[in-house]
Amino acid sequence: MIDETHVTTEKFVQIYNATNAIFLGILKEIRELSKKKPDAIMSAGKVSLINKVLVDLKAILESEPEGKFLVTLDNENLPQTSDAVLIMCQYETALKSFKSKYYQSYKIDSYVKYAWVTIDFLKEYKD
Template sequence: MAKAKNTSLPTDAVVAKFDMLYPMINSALDEMREFSKKKQDGVLNPLKVKVINRLLDDIKEVLSADPSTEYLDLLDDESLPQNSDAVLILGQFRAAMDQFSKKYYGHHDGVGYSRRWSTVEKP
């Protein structure tokens, strides 16, 4: 009897996108923290909001099956958020990504010490 695939696991494609986006969210968060240190109430320009929201949209897509996504909001492109608002939102997205990673990346049985993603293709 064939073993049923665990559809609650992410796919290899989702994991590949996660791995691409994770350093990008870290970079964006680091940059916004620096801006916030210099001028906490400084307002983001429309280009920064657009670039950050594009990143956040892709992250929401990767995390779409995770319940945390209902608490993840994009930056408001009409009222243009302050630097500190962007830091808060980026931090929430990174926390959700960290939670996702802890849930699906870890130790696996096999030869020696092995850490890898658990995916639909490789449960």
């Protein structure tokens, strides 16, 4: 049964789908860097690249309860890799929450399917 109290937009789903894998790949790399040199200062180029992804993610997550904790990396005072990991882990947690809230299972006959719950999906689901 679909929980119709948790509905997102097609635009947010598109942003999630376009950025989630990229974000997770970047997070993995920054975690590795942080293990080797946690106090190393990140380059402006890396911060800029990461922030491009974080800005898109923040757009879909800022209205969620976790959204108030999300910030981008400081490109004036460049962060250490360990600080970047901490900030990015907050996004990782918020993304997991977003997916568990809006990507739901439902039954058709004896089959279980999964879908993003959007207004368009609900229209089709009810028909």
